Amino acid sequence: MAERRMRGPGERWTRRSYAGETVDVARRMLGAYLVHASPDGSTAGRIVECEAYLGEHDPAAHSHRGETRRNAAMFGAPGTAYVYFVYGVHDCFNVVTAPRGIGQAVLVRALEPFAGLDLMTKRRGGVELGRLCRGPGNLARAMGIAPSHNATELARGALGIFSALEGPPRSSAIVTTQRVGLTRAAHLPLRFCLRGCAFVSAKRPHAS
DNA sequence: AGCAAGATTAGC
DNA sequence: CTAATCTTGCTA
Numbered sequence: 620m621a622e623r624r625m626r627g628p629g630e631r632w633t634r635r636s637y638a639g640e641t642v643d644v645a646r647r648m649l650g651a652y653l654v655h656a657s658p659d660g661s662t663a664g665r666i667v668e669c670e671a672y673l674g675e676h677d678p679a680a681h682s683h684r685g686e687t688r689r690n691a692a693m694f695g696a697p698g699t700a701y702v703y704f705v706y707g708v709h710d711c712f713n714v715v716t717a718p719r720g721i722g723q724a725v726l727v728r729a730l731e732p733f734a735g736l737d738l739m740t741k742r743r744g745g746v747e748l749g750r751l752c753r754g755p756g757n758l759a760r761a762m763g764i765a766p767s768h769n770a771t772e773l774a775r776g777a778l779g780i781f782s783a784l785e786g787p788p789r790s791s792a793i794v795t796t797q798r799v800g801l802t803r804a805a806h807l808p809l810r811f812c813l814r815g816c817a818f819v820s821a822k823r824p825h826a827s
Numbered sequence: 828a829g830c831a832a833g834a835t836t837a838g839c
Numbered sequence: 840c841t842a843a844t845c846t847t848g849c850t851a
Binding site: 629646679681684687689690703704705706 | 842843844845846847848
């Protein structure tokens with residue numbers, strides 16, 4: 620996306636929006652592996668569905684109104700985990716995508732279970748394979764992702780992301796739709812799924 | 828202080 | 840459709 624030019628009295632500077640970069644990262648994250656080496660055992664899944672959240676440009680983003688205690692990790696360095704607690708019930712996992720202070724991230728919404736299926740199933744209370752990692756709250760539970768992972772560096776800790784050997788998906792393999800469960804900025808095409816993947820969440824975005 | 832809404836999910 | 844029940848923002 621084009622940079623935005625801003626002017627002030629007696630000075631002029633440019634400030635990038637980073638929206639294009641975040642969208643690009645989201646699309647490239649499809650097919651990559653989310654891995655957690657936990658004390659209970661290791662689990663891994665292939666990312667098949669994710670959504671981009673664009674900070675101050677995006678009324679649906681937690682970071683839209685600036686930094687708070689809850690969303691502080693979203694303003695951290697790229698590659699930082701942002702794990703937030705929703706509805707007083709579920710944890711959701713995001714990857715920070717923009718430089719410090721910008722507040723953009725990609726929410727991982729579904730995985731194709733890849734390794735540690737027994738442990739995932741145990742953590743999820745015995746649900747069937749097809750529903751193990753479908754939905755952001757469900758995959759966090761299956762992977763053992765907890766609030767303690769918030770603000771950790773994905774390149775260094777027990778929780779990390781590894782790109783697929785075959786590289787990022789071709790454009791033709793990505794389905795782009797509206798994001799799920801939003802009321803504000805609901806029309807933006809910022810949800811990305813691997814085409815034809817059975818593990819993508821069944822939820823359809825709101826019609827605009 | 829009080830209240831409503833929210834990047835959700837399972838169960839009536 | 841509703842409960843579960845945490846954080847934030849808005850209103851008084």
